[in-house]
Amino acid sequence: MPYVPNSDRDRDAMLRAVGVSSVEDLLAEIPEDLRFRGDLDVPGPLSELELERHMARLAALNRSLDDVLSFDGAGIYDQAIPAAVRHVCGMPQFSTAYTPYQAEASQGTLQAIYEYQTLIARLTGMDVANASMYDGATAAAEAVLMGFGVTRKRRVAVPRSVHPAVREVLATFVAASGAEVVDVPLAGGVTDVGALEDALEEGTVALVGHPNFFGLLEPVTGISQAVERKKAWLVASVDPLSLALLEPPGSYGAEVAVGEGQCLGSPAAYGGPLLGFMAARRRHIRRMPGRIIGATADTEGRRGYVMTLQTREQHIRREKATSNICTNQGLVALATTVYLSLLGKDGLRELASHVAARSHYAADALSRVDGVRLRFDGPFFREFVVELPVDAARVQSELRTAGIWPGVSLSRWFDDMPNSLLVAVSERHSREEIDTLASAIGAVTERRGAE
Amino acid sequence: MSENGLRFTKTHEWVKVEGDVATLGLTDYAQHELGDIVFVELPEIGREIAAGDVLTSVESVKSVSEVYTPVSGEVVESNAALEEDPSVVNSDPLGAGWIARIRMKDPGELSELMDAQAYEEHKKG
């Protein structure tokens, strides 16, 4: 029997040691009418060989990013992952270790998290960071709840340019609290700063994405001024790669910075596991959810790391905890730590520059296709919206037959954008591949135009 | 500092009265039970409180304890030194480890408190 070492012989000896004749005796306390006496209708058992075959068949039913040329983004980006990242994350000392409650036997995990916290704080221009949240959307929702705790108001203003998944998760999280969620309209695909300022009251939390869901840079200076004038509370949800080139949230008045860290060292993974990062101003540290690792020393004066400020967390504070989070995305945070260590200061900047260069080349190439235009004028980082002369869904299905995924159609979330595609470009896309995308779209629009 | 002249609550706070101002802190017993104190949340100056309210909380590494006020009134001062060094509550709970000062609304509430001897009894029981 796989993974269970004890044989019948072992079990007999153990039963004797306990003083019973069978495991049934150990279960005797369970009332008979509560016992399940049937056979579970689940598949298996399979030998390892059969399992591999079965899983290979399932995997073959998926067309992975190995097989297609994809420009899908929307928060999840297929960047190259250095082999050393996978190597470190594959080390069983990291992957099979438990939560580091016994600090003396978990210094590897604890120090790695401390390094991760430092990297995230520096990248976002904030003072402190936690050990991770489930994903960028839940991180944003928890940051908003944190804001409610600080301001003692339950009001949040959210521009329509914030990622729809973030808006949806936020709605789920605040539903029970009776909080007021105020929609803020856009102007040219970004937050209408005047409308935002009108929507803000003292203590209102403002949640802004930068770049936003359309890939556009938001007018963060104006937003920050509005927040200050109205004594509101800013949460910035940011693309971590963009922070290599863009001013970080710490410099435009954010109280908390959150975002999706998947692109820094993890695969797209059909949407999970992801990585929610959260960083904040030092004064908010006691209200932060999630684990926080602190440096200290042992009795011999050796530097060591421990989980600190545990009184915020559920295992101590219970119903008064800052959150209910326990297990987070530990190994994914490790991947990001290794990734950022390999790239370093210059490497991250260079990667971001390459990505931006490619996305701008793509935007240019696509806007030269007859009938295709960039939907918005503003500056963007790694993705942008194109408007096609025909239904986006039809363009997608035609291109798919050629093995090209041209980008995410926005019609599912925006009724007024049936012809729009959100196109994301990464360092994996060569010039040739971008040209292929442009000509493939051109061929489709030409055919449609002729009909 | 002796415990004379101080009055005590069942929840292990001490109170010293000067005029209409009550100074409040945790007793030696309380600080010992809590262990190393790592953080004291200082109450807001100007805050109105009622007898029995939670005035603030005190954190050790593995627990959090509420500090209750036995008197109603307005918080007029809090011990800013505790922000820098919360361990003073451990080392000098009855002196430099005071937490807050309250201008009392109803000094009659003090009659509910125990004197030193009664508090000793209470600790044993």
Next chain:
Amino acid sequence: MSESGRDRETVVEPTIFELSSPGRRGFDLPPLDVPEIDPAEAFGRENVRSAAAELPELSEPDVVRHFTRLAEMNYHIDRGIYPLGSCTMKYNPKIHEELAGRSGFARLHPEAPVESVQGALALMYHLARALAEISGMDEVSLQPAAGAAGELAGMLITRAYHTDRGNPRSKVIVPDSAHGTNPASLTLAGYEPVQIVSGPDGRIDLEALRAAVDDETAAVMVTNPNTLGVFETQIADVIEIVHAAGGLVYLDGANLNAQMGLVRPGEIGFDLMHFNLHKTFSTPHGGGGPGSGPVGVKAFLADYLPKPVVVRDEARSTGVEYLLDHDRPRSIGRIHAAYGNFLVMVKAYAYILRLGPSGLRKVSENAVLNANYLQALLAPHYELPHKGYCQHEFVLSADRQKRQGVRALDVAKMLLDLGAHAPTVYFPLIVSEALMIEPTETESRESLDAFVAAMAAIAEASDSDPESVRAAPRTTPVGRLDEARAARELDVVWEKM
């Protein structure tokens, strides 16, 4: 912290920031074959980062060495036993890592068209069905990314259910032996916890429950077997009392490892529950995740499950068999950016296939036997608050050792010196000097015997040389750490002095 203190510290392994050296890199890119952009021009000068992020500079060999040395400081399940109660630290099968790493699973974008990810959707669908079958629940959502997220989903479903009936209600009952996430989760869902004491046998006290239940009770959250490792034999009464008041009964499924093939919660009256794939279903703990906390419900609650829901259309009326259904008007909404931790699901699904129906039952049987074996052998050395047979875990008390000045914490630390990981300590809260032990079924008899020997040695040392126990651990990379200092002198990001 004081600078002079930092100066005198011995460093076991420097941080990446201290190992950094200007000009080093562990990464390169193919040459740029498109025009460069000028950030100021492309983004607007005011948006360009003026002060570069101070990330370290290291070569690949240095990075690998650093993390290898960190790894060496970690205890982990591949090395030895981790008898942590309610954590179910079982062996993590290696085949799972290979499977989850395949491009066909790992390199899928969540926005990919459903026809191109039928394998992924089929896997999710069939995993959900298997979990439903194992638990006796009717429908399962895999979206919650951890147990606490599953609990939150369960509490939000409870709220939605009651709201539809005219009153969301305001309270959720939780026994004092519950895991801290229970009260934290119900609070996030807008409920007030009502704590009830356990009876002398650690089980829910029916009188206390009756007194606490009223028409504002939305639910009771139960762990069964409870956190003392004892089966709630009166669970039928518990369920009846709460149902009679119109409340729901939620199962914290952390202890499902005791139940597979033996008891099905959905069959005995539980209305909803969560699972922990990183416990019962062998996926690796990762030092703190990623886990996965699916939520399962009976049919009458299915409309409230998080969306989208993976559905199967055998008739393929839209051309595909498996779909993501977003059209769920009564859903509590999304609780994850995508569909949950998919790669964790791949591993759990593989585990279920590998074991099959009788294998899963044997897992639970062996888990129960292993725990009872340890309990029997440790009983002479430690206090046992509950005297009967346990299920898959049990609680000891170090009260006997405390009389010599040795506490549960000291026992835990000395185990680290003896090559084992400590059990859970100081939980459940209702047992003094608690040591909660769950070996799981993947420990061999020899491993269990070695653990007993270690615990017996510690009990002996507590009598003959208590100071030696209090001084532990001495063979780990660091000794006991000053947690008070870590909380007082907050040092959570590395700063150059």
